[in-house]
Amino acid sequence: MPEKQGLEHLLSQAAEITLSNQLDEVEEINVDVRTNLLKVVQGQVDQVSLSGQGLVIQEDIRVQEIKLRTDSVNVNPLSALFGEIELNEPVKAVARIVLTTTDINRALTSDFIRSQLQNLQLDVDGETVLFELQDMQLFLPGDGKIGLTITVLQKEAEKTQSLDFTVILHPLINQQTVILESINFTPGSGISIELIVALMPKLKQLLKSPSFQWDNMAMRIIDMNVTNENLILMIEAHVSQMPS
Structure with missing residues (x-):
């Protein structure tokens, strides 16, 4: 085997072992x-590609399938030789991720997801109203739509009440914003017109920014496809350091 192919094989194999050890579960990873050797000594890697199935991160976050590719990478040469990608400079990556509805609903109970959705504040007629997420479940009603059933605790100065509602969305297509098709509140919940008026701009703001931060990565959803059982996401990531 030529030196370049042999080196690439050894580095790829070492990286697979390192990543597998960092995941809670993994069915397959490549x-x-x-x-080449000269570039590694100089701390350079032309490209890193990753594909995997059944990856479980932090117990509650599972990915059915992932394919990821980076641009050229400047790395710590010593760590690279041992299969650990320690970045000297931030890198851009593009990933295709497949999530099942079961995996998504499992993730929605995780501390990471809940931390992103807690303490939503609205100004309702000059009064601050705080919402605390109690439960959220995703379902796919067909026709490429996404549904969410949500329960929140509405906290006001004089009262606290539970609100249940269902949201139907058209997913992000070709870098366009997600479209809110409908929002239906459970009859008898006692929600006021003033609260609905305050809530709609906030939902619009959240749907316009399909991005999030995780560990040392800033990620942005650039495209989304909905099948009968899965969500397929195309994601751009700006990675300042590989997650440990």
Whole structure:
């Protein structure tokens, strides 16, 4: 085997072992490192590609399938030789991620997701109203739509009450915003017109920014496809350091 192919194979294999050890569960993972010995010594890697199935991160976050590719990477040469990608400079990556509804609903109970959705504040006629997420479940009603059933605790100065509602969305397509098709509140919940008026701009703001921060990565959803059982996401990521 030529030196370049042999080195790439060894680096790829070492990276697979390192990543597998960092995941809670993994069915299959493949890493492809493109470089040569001279570039590694200089701390350079042309490209890193990753594909995997059944990856479980932090117990509650599972990915059915992922395919990820980076641009050229500047790395710590010593760590690279041992299969650990320690970045010297931030790197851009593009990923295709497949999530099942079961995996999504499992993730929605995780501390990470709940931390992103807690303490929503609205100004309702000059009074601050605080919402605390109690439960959220995703379902796919067909026709490429996404549904969410949500229960929140509405906290006001004089009272606290539970609100249940269902949201139907058209997903993000070709970098366009998600469209809110409908929002239906459970009859008898006692929600006021003033609260609905305050809530709609906030929902619009959240749907316009399909991005989030995780560990050392800033991620943005650039496209989304809905099948009968899965969500398929195309994501751009700006990675300042590989997650440990």
